[in-house]
Amino acid sequence: MLPALKFGREAGLKHVVFLSLQGAEKNRVVPHAAIESYLKSSGMSYTFVRASFFNQNLSTTHLADIRDRDEIMVPAGGGAMAFVDAQDVGEVAAAALLEQYRNRAWTVTGPEALTYGEVAAILSAALGRPIRYRRPGLLRYCWHARRSMPLPMVAVTAAIYTTARLGLAAGLTDDVRRVLGRDPISFAEFARRESWT
Template sequence: MGILVTGASGNVGTVVARALTDSGAAVVAATRSGRAVGGARGVVFDFTDAATWPGAFADIESMLLVRPPAVGNVRRDLLPALSAARAHGMRHVVFLSLQGAERNRLVPHATVEAWLRGSGMRWTFLRAGFFCQNLSTVHAADIRDQDRIMVPAGDGATSFVDAHDIGHVAAAALLDPGTHAGRAWTLTGPHALTYHDVAALLSAELGRTIAYPRPGALAYARHARHRLRMPWPMVAVTTAIYTTARLGLAAAVTGDVRAVLGRDPIDFAEFAHRERDSWTTTPGRHT
């Protein structure tokens, strides 16, 4: 029986697929294109296309569940696929959730967690803090081209976590369900930082001033929709996530990464140095 990695082409999924493959596990990478990822064979999969489910869930016992960012209505567009996975014999789901999801019913992660608790399957929740990588992907153009960070987090602090750490924790949970089933790990970096702090760290790394203008929710929503080209459901979800930071719900720092991996989590400065090309090089061009 194998392990299915959904979101296999994403920041976390690629790390998980590679870690599991390196461990010798039978891994299947689920993507819309069906391409192989990280040494794992690929399979075509779409949460909203039931025709892709039987092929993806065949001979699969465990799954990394990553909610596609554009899926806001999880009851309609994600839970039916989980029901099908259970019917095909899925026994353990490691769900990439969100720090504070247990206290914030506005985010779709809370709905998925509640469903999994009552599903009869074993579950592990990875309640991740805000990904460092969101700044080098979704918000990279703002930083690279406009020298600013446009998120509605106010003065709230966020315990940023590197996707590399999340991926290795996910792989550990998938490889050892006996230890991790029924656990909710809150995965954070070593420090809680405000976006003023992040702007200062990026300024130091890049050698130019990066501003944080502290936009409100409406200004962010307009920016996300019209400049970042996010669909409205994704705008709503990301606004809710940033609201957790603004309200002080994303600042807790835990030792869960160390508890699972036996080492300290990667800090933001290390991440920024590793990913600095994201904010200096236009995609498709070299400087």
């Protein structure tokens, strides 16, 4: 990513909207932090769209577990996550491109932080069948996930769910309302709208 940004700057690019990660400004381990740091010192203006955990991860990455086994298998314990809908993230990013909120950061979250037990209950109601939340430990999750995703992705998802387990992923903002003038899409709306086949 950095070579592409440097090339863009040399070609005359003036503003970058970067899809980042909630908390990247405090977490120097994630690659998003290095990109944000580069953009701040690049001479270009920037807008960071720091997204929380996508609702759509459940209907893509974890679809087989939900569709085929009626379970959610993530090592988040009882921790809550500030879910966000990809539609909200896309609309905030589009507004940033059109209105160029210069040198700003928007942390885009949904309206509520949910535990995976609550997510399972919402999915059960939306799908009309019981969805169970399995609370695996980290090693059991990695063993399970390794069957359906590459090892680097297993490591990334394990780290993300560990932040939830530790209570570090529940922060909410009103940035969707501030940018778009409407409430963010709730997880229940997403669950009813999404195709689960």
